[in-house]
Amino acid sequence: MSLAKPAMRGLLGKRLRFHLPIAFALSLVAAAAFKYGVTEPRKQAYADFYKQYDATKEFNNMRDAGVFESVRPTGE
C-alpha cells in the first residue's frame, strides 16, 4: 500500500500560529489571576488593617509590654 504525501512544509509555523496566541493569552490570564487573586487581596488586607489603626494606642500597649529600651512602661 503506497503512502500518500503528507504536508512537509511550514509545520513549525503552523504550530506556532496556533499555540503562541494561546500561550500569550494564558500568560495574561495567569498574570491577571495572580494580580486579582493574590496582590489585590493582600493590598486590601493591609488597607483594612491600617484604616482603624491607632498608632498611639498600639505604642502604649507595646510600651507597657516592656519591649522598648528608650521608654519605660508607664508607672515605673
Add this chain to the structure above:
Amino acid sequence: MTHASVFRGNHKCTTMRTPLASRCYSHAKVETDEEFDARWVTYFSKPDIDAWELKKGMNTLIGYDLVPEAKILDSALRACRRLNDLASAIRILEAVKDKSGPHKDIYPYLIQELQPTLIELGISTPEDLGMDKL
C-alpha cells in the same frame, strides 16, 4: 499577529502558507516551492561537491521550517555516494526523521519514496541498523 512575522516564512496573510524567506516589508520576488527544491537539488548535484559543502548544505537545509522533499534528499544521498560518505547518508535519514517531529507519517513516506535510491546506493536505514533504538 505580529509575533508570527518574527519567524522566517510567516507572513501576515496566513490563508496560503508562504514559502521561505518572505517578510511583510520585503518587495523581493518570493521563491516558489518548486524553485526552492530545484535550487537545492542543483546544489547537491554538483559533480565535484566537497565534504564541507555537503555538510554546510545539509545543515542549512535542516535549519529551514520544512522537511526536505524526496528529490532533494535523493540528490544529497548521491552526493554522499560521490564522497564515499555512508555515515553522512545515514545521518541524513536520521535528520529527516528528527525534522518531522511529531508528524510520524512523513518519515515512512520519504523512505518509501527513496527506496529505489537506497537500494541502488546500498544505504541502510537507521532502522535496519538498529540505530533508532537507544
